[in-house]
Amino acid sequence: MTEKYIYPFQKGDGKNKALLGGKGANLCEMTQIGLNVPPGFVITTKACRDYLDNHQLPEGLLKDVKAHIAEVEARTGKKFGDRHNPLLVSVRSGSAISMPGMMDTILNLGLNVQTLAGLIEQTGDARFAYDAYRRFIQLFGKVALGIDDEKFDLHFAAIKKQAGVKADVSLDADHLRQISELFLQVVLEETGKPFPEDVYEQLELAIKAVFNSWMGKRAVDYRREFHITPNIANGTAVNVVAMVFGNMGNDCATGVGFTRNPGTGVNEMYGEYLVNAQGEDVVAGIRTPKPVQELAHEMPDLYQQLVELRNKLEAHYKEVQDYEYTIERGILYCLQTRNGKMNAPAMVRSSVDMMAEGLISKEHALLRINPELLEQLLHPQLDPDHKAQPVAQGLPASPGAAFGKCVFDADTAELMGRAGEMVILLREETKPEDIHGFFAAQGILTSRGGKTSHAAVVARGMGKACIAGAEDIKIDVRAHQAIIGDLHIREGDIITLDGSTGLIYLGKIATIEPSFFEELKTLLAWADEFADLKVYANVDTPERARLAVSYGATGIGLCRTERMFNAADRLPLVIDMILAGSTEARRQALEKLFPIQREDFKQLFEAMSPYPVTVRLLDPPMHEFLPGEHQLEDEIKSLNLYKVMIQGQQVTLDTLGLQASLPAPFTHLNEEVINKAIAKKELMLTKVKELYEVNPMLGHRGVRLGMSYPEIYQMQIRSILEAAALCTQQGIPILPEIMVPQVITAQELIKVKIFVEEIQHEVECRYGIALEFKFGTMIETVRACTRAGELAKVAEFFSFGTNDLTQATFSFSREDAENKFLPLYNETGLLEDNPFEVLDAKGVGQLMKMTIEAGRFTRPDIKIGICGEHGGHPQSIRFCHHIKLDYVSCSAPRIPIARLAAAHAKLLEDDYRLS
Numbered sequence: 001m002t003e004k005y006i007y008p009f010q011k012g013d014g015k016n017k018a019l020l021g022g023k024g025a026n027l028c029e030m031t032q033i034g035l036n037v038p039p040g041f042v043i044t045t046k047a048c049r050d051y052l053d054n055h056q057l058p059e060g061l062l063k064d065v066k067a068h069i070a071e072v073e074a075r076t077g078k079k080f081g082d083r084h085n086p087l088l089v090s091v092r093s094g095s096a097i098s099m100p101g102m103m104d105t106i107l108n109l110g111l112n113v114q115t116l117a118g119l120i121e122q123t124g125d126a127r128f129a130y131d132a133y134r135r136f137i138q139l140f141g142k143v144a145l146g147i148d149d150e151k152f153d154l155h156f157a158a159i160k161k162q163a164g165v166k167a168d169v170s171l172d173a174d175h176l177r178q179i180s181e182l183f184l185q186v187v188l189e190e191t192g193k194p195f196p197e198d199v200y201e202q203l204e205l206a207i208k209a210v211f212n213s214w215m216g217k218r219a220v221d222y223r224r225e226f227h228i229t230p231n232i233a234n235g236t237a238v239n240v241v242a243m244v245f246g247n248m249g250n251d252c253a254t255g256v257g258f259t260r261n262p263g264t265g266v267n268e269m270y271g272e273y274l275v276n277a278q279g280e281d282v283v284a285g286i287r288t289p290k291p292v293q294e295l296a297h298e299m300p301d302l303y304q305q306l307v308e309l310r311n312k313l314e315a316h317y318k319e320v321q322d323y324e325y326t327i328e329r330g331i332l333y334c335l336q337t338r339n340g341k342m343n344a345p346a347m348v349r350s351s352v353d354m355m356a357e358g359l360i361s362k363e364h365a366l367l368r369i370n371p372e373l374l375e376q377l378l379h380p381q382l383d384p385d386h387k388a389q390p391v392a393q394g395l396p397a398s399p400g401a402a403f404g405k406c407v408f409d410a411d412t413a414e415l416m417g418r419a420g421e422m423v424i425l426l427r428e429e430t431k432p433e434d435i436h437g438f439f440a441a442q443g444i445l446t447s448r449g450g451k452t453s454h455a456a457v458v459a460r461g462m463g464k465a466c467i468a469g470a471e472d473i474k475i476d477v478r479a480h481q482a483i484i485g486d487l488h489i490r491e492g493d494i495i496t497l498d499g500s501t502g503l504i505y506l507g508k509i510a511t512i513e514p515s516f517f518e519e520l521k522t523l524l525a526w527a528d529e530f531a532d533l534k535v536y537a538n539v540d541t542p543e544r545a546r547l548a549v550s551y552g553a554t555g556i557g558l559c560r561t562e563r564m565f566n567a568a569d570r571l572p573l574v575i576d577m578i579l580a581g582s583t584e585a586r587r588q589a590l591e592k593l594f595p596i597q598r599e600d601f602k603q604l605f606e607a608m609s610p611y612p613v614t615v616r617l618l619d620p621p622m623h624e625f626l627p628g629e630h631q632l633e634d635e636i637k638s639l640n641l642y643k644v645m646i647q648g649q650q651v652t653l654d655t656l657g658l659q660a661s662l663p664a665p666f667t668h669l670n671e672e673v674i675n676k677a678i679a680k681k682e683l684m685l686t687k688v689k690e691l692y693e694v695n696p697m698l699g700h701r702g703v704r705l706g707m708s709y710p711e712i713y714q715m716q717i718r719s720i721l722e723a724a725a726l727c728t729q730q731g732i733p734i735l736p737e738i739m740v741p742q743v744i745t746a747q748e749l750i751k752v753k754i755f756v757e758e759i760q761h762e763v764e765c766r767y768g769i770a771l772e773f774k775f776g777t778m779i780e781t782v783r784a785c786t787r788a789g790e791l792a793k794v795a796e797f798f799s800f801g802t803n804d805l806t807q808a809t810f811s812f813s814r815e816d817a818e819n820k821f822l823p824l825y826n827e828t829g830l831l832e833d834n835p836f837e838v839l840d841a842k843g844v845g846q847l848m849k850m851t852i853e854a855g856r857f858t859r860p861d862i863k864i865g866i867c868g869e870h871g872g873h874p875q876s877i878r879f880c881h882h883i884k885l886d887y888v889s890c891s892a893p894r895i896p897i898a899r900l901a902a903a904h905a906k907l908l909e910d911d912y913r914l915s
């Protein structure tokens, strides 16, 4: 045989998981570092592939197996198939990556009528031997001979009933002997042949069965689900290992452990064990295992050995290990180890501790944590032990968990929120005018829209849970109820949202609050030491800015000013501005907004001092600030109706339940008041109709508004520069940046720049100071990418708005794509990823590269960043590092993720270039 298909544990390369499988490689490695592993050998994954290709075991394999069994015999002093001192083995599957429970394993192989007698002789324990035998016949029967488990279980249950016992452990040797005999009978009946007595025949059938289980339905489905391609794992290895028994008496035990506490990361002995038991008893939960600390009293010497085993495992693997062991007659054997799966706090804490203990380097401490895992840390989470079943599911639009009473409009949300109630706002979709409802609500649920719908973007910015596009829910705002099939959820009913999964539950599920703990701060400070990319925040309020700084943001990369327009004290002024019939009237409305905006910016600059704050001039189309057409029509209809009803009487708004539809000063109604209200609503309706656009996202928005209504941009620029002047006067170090959205030509920028220079001149004269700030543009249209060289003549910075740029490059909108065809595209591989989540390096990324090259050619020191949602996504951040952006900007809760991802990007940059 030319190919080497078998490696004994003393010889196999512990790093070669592709060839030996994860379990086999670890058994080799543990043996070679001197841990007490039962003797055995690995049959390679290549042997599996050859077997599956040729439908027969590779030539000479069985001969080789025999030679290796002989070696195991020599090491154990037992003999395979021997009447007096039999060697029993386990035959275990194990591919390159762990696929728990997907493939088959057989224990106690080597038992037959002869060796059974030997085992009884060897152990002096007939009960133990028959127990091992009946387990082996059933497992072998199922795995190697394809017999249904049920056939065995029926007999087992019948004997238990006959014996009048409830628990398996109450069966005595005679019962187990009877069961074994019945099981042998089952095999004869089901296969037409007696149970194989030849132990090598048993071994051959078992090896083939394990190989075959690689192509079993369970394993194939699992690989498809988790995208395990042949380059990740190709075939299963077979581990043949001498059996050791934890159930041979009270000097035997079996247990599982973690080298650190997987719930907290604390460096302590952690695990459970059972005296006189088999491994599967611990896992199956038949008996309650004891905490490992008790072993210190029960078997002090073995406890000490276990501590040493644990220390050796960590010192060697430099990773928290999840291990299994057995104590057979006072001797400790390590049966398995693998990297431990832990929650986010435990990963962070163990990273920091292992670095402090000198076990791992800083780089390793950072790289062992998947940045996305940190998401868990900054949002409330559902209590992991909850048992509730979801009633519906939508898109996970903004992570975190929240519960509260259902409300169906923003005003009620605000009223109830003020009264101290927890509320969840349910809408078909939200609009900027609902913003006060967002402030008051714990979470937002919409039945329409995607992950970039208004609700999703605003909720993410605020760090609130949001589920969008839950299309199975019919939201009836007028009846104040939501309907899911037969279920009616009414105002005041409590629901819980899990914005991380999109699942919706009826009733309250407790949540666990996030915390930014010391170890996380330490870890992220290390990340900053390595990262080239700076991490900025997309925030719009001083509170969120302070939060972002506390998470480690070193600037604001995007302040969407329209969010400020939506606050309760400004929206009426903004509406007046939109309704204004002339430039002069618009200027007057803007005059009222000016001091408010100036104060907003001043507070924002102060909160971020001394870091840069990028303020984007108004971006969304104007109609977004007005109520919808249907809503206005309904309100006008109602008002006309009320006018008829009251017939000149004084009626309070409350009696009519009209609180929401008229401005606050009107506490009493008379015809005059109603007429005024109708007139205003009609004016709004006319305006809404006038502003109607077929494609609002491609319409009159962004800098185009600034060109049509320069006075809006001028007011905003003045607010920014005066706020800057006030801060400078007070000695507060600041770095404002004025950013223009939706730019397509340098001419637009030049025009805005002129406004800026004029206002700058005025402000500098008035305040007697020189202002320091930058002027730049968003790059979110394809044309901006193609004209970057020209834009850079005017702009001192570029910020990629990859939300719009992705939409423009793909020519489809996120909402339509995600709700209609994108899942199909992803499932069938037409597109690898959702480009709105994962930056499309091949398309959008090429435009970015081109833009950067042209921009830096014109202006070598131009500052370039990204403020689209991709700025908080690790894989996209790696690309941003690769194309040498200066910063990424993301919502506050993603800042820690982005900081860690930026460090990963740097530490793994060579791999990226090669990939």
Ligand code: PEP
Pocket (backbone or CB within 6 Å): 558, 560, 619, 780, 800, 801, 802, 803, 804, 805, 867, 868, 869
């Ligand atoms: C973008 O388009 O990427 C962007 C940040 O702007 P907005 O999401 O506000 O349109």
Ligand code: MG
Pocket (backbone or CB within 6 Å): 780, 801, 803, 804
């Ligand atoms: Mg945009």
